[in-house]
Amino acid sequence: MSPRIIFATLVVRIRSLYRERSAMFFTFAFPIILVLVFGTIFTRTDCMNYDLPVQDHSNSEASARLIEGLTTDNAFNVIPVPTDADPVQYAREHGFNLLLVIPRNYQGLHNLRVNKRDGMAWAPLRYIYDPSSTSVVNRIQLMSLMVAAINQRYTGTTAFITLIPESILPGTYRFIEFFVPGIIAMAIMTSALSNALNMNAELRQKGILRKLAATPITRTDWLASSVLYQIILSIISTVSILLISYFVFDVNLHIGVWLPLIIVVEVMAFVGFGMLLTPLAKEAESAAAVGNAFLFPMMFLSGTFFPIEMMPGYLQTFAKFLPLYYVNEALRATMIFDDSGATLRNASITGAFAAVAFVAGMIKTRWGDGGV
């Protein structure tokens, strides 16, 4: 192995990347955009505020208190609806998937129940909803909770059963804290596998590997430069994702010695898989298709974007055969839970994947007789 040759090849690879804007974008900018987009979407759910159009036919003190109750903790932003409008038509025309109607006799019914202690008196609140809307279920649930709380207050007693949340985590964590390690794992996987696969396929097709085979560069030099190149890209990508996450979302993640170790192991694993897949890409043009066929199932079934517990049982079992699952688990174990035991366990399984894939990939990457 020659450090001089490895360095020269590394410089050429980095220059090539620097001069190719699309590669720069997908390597560095794309994961950051994912963090920004998903972070923005899911961080907002922590302080959710829904619009709730209300048609108040009662227009009374009692209905005003009801509306005030619905806006407690900014749960709903109440939008008044004209009383002469047809509520169904109004909801359709204004794109509302939930609209609450307070009846004209609401104040009277309220007086019967509260002032005259008529236990049989009850107030029907009609709500108009769009069942085709995916988000309406959450709104109805929230509205039901708010109404239940208002009912509870009318009874004048303290609720007997009260749920008290207690997190398994040492601090307060949001979805973004769970999401960032997954994106780091995904960005490293995509970059390592795609670069190993695309670059080898392209250089082989162009005959550059054949040319290099007749020079002092050896297969070991070539692979060492590939791994070093990927480690550099992965470090830059990880640091960028973390910086954006800290500055934009003020994430609370633990950064320790495990993180660089997991990055190196993941790079070795996916460079290995890239080398293993290269013979399947007969031409450089088909390399992307081969890579995507491997990357997409890995991305969506390994718990990168959502917990695997949301998937059917057989897919959860399948996920545990995927190396990215263990990378995600290892990164979350160290960055969220700061749990060295779980990190070591998952990093070791990733390391086993890396050892098998890299050695098999090296054997498949023939340098010389028939391999170029």
Next chain:
Amino acid sequence: MAGSDVHAIVVDRLSKSYGDLLAVNDVSFTVNAGEVFAFLGPNGAGKSTTVEIIETIRRPTSGTVTVLGMDVAKHKSEVVRRIGVLPQGFSSFDRITVRETLRYYAGVFGCRPDIDALMDLTELRDKARARFITLSGGLKQRVGIAVALVNNPDVVFLDEPTTGLDPHARRQVWQVLKGLKARGKTIFLTTHSMEEAELLADTVAIISKGRIVAIDSPARLTEEHGEQLRLTLRPADAAVLGLIHRMGFPLAHTVDDGVYVSVHSPDDVRRILSAIREGGLEPLSGLDVRKPNLEEVFLKLTGEPLFHSDHGGVP
């Protein structure tokens, strides 16, 4: 090196098999130091396999190859430092400039060549800062030649150095090759261009079906194997073709706008012309009699024309 004054390359009883396919079959030849050696063969003849074994890229099944006295199978790392290789359809890293490309290969070889002098030799100085992807085919080939020379090799392998180039670019490359020859480099030239081989080569070897079928200087090959004259009559008249067939030249055929026939002597030419005149056929608009050339020698020895690629026989 052993015999360094005489032989740059010695191929001795070389064979290479891919499964049941015997691509190279007991091939032996030598290349003298300082000469231009042209290696010709039709598709799948074993040409590329032979060259790649000499270049250390493939390993022989049997036989030995020595380059500058070193066995290529045993001394790959030493051999590659003393040879330069221009692969067919040379390509390099798209977004790296000409100067950076030469620097990279210099780094790989661990040498410090005069990059400017190399670019001058290959007439690339004004393209030093151009990225490889922006270069024309001829310029790319010249970069490939410059790369092949970056380690100041004793033996230079050039695989189809002018394929796909326009006549002007081809002549420029030939000039470069003549310059290399004048510097005493041994050049191993694989080509489909008979014109190139005749113009540049001191020795021509023809390989067919994995075996060397002829090896000598271009002049002696045509003298030895090209005993027929090539007669072309214009226009391509079917009546003239029929007459020539009946005169005992069954291989006569039409090519482009003329009737083509191989004859043994000037007497045959005279007989054919007399027969056309006496047969009252349409007067000839053109007549061309040429001496045999390397292309005819090749056709005669291999039974096949040359094509523009040679990967058919290698898995």
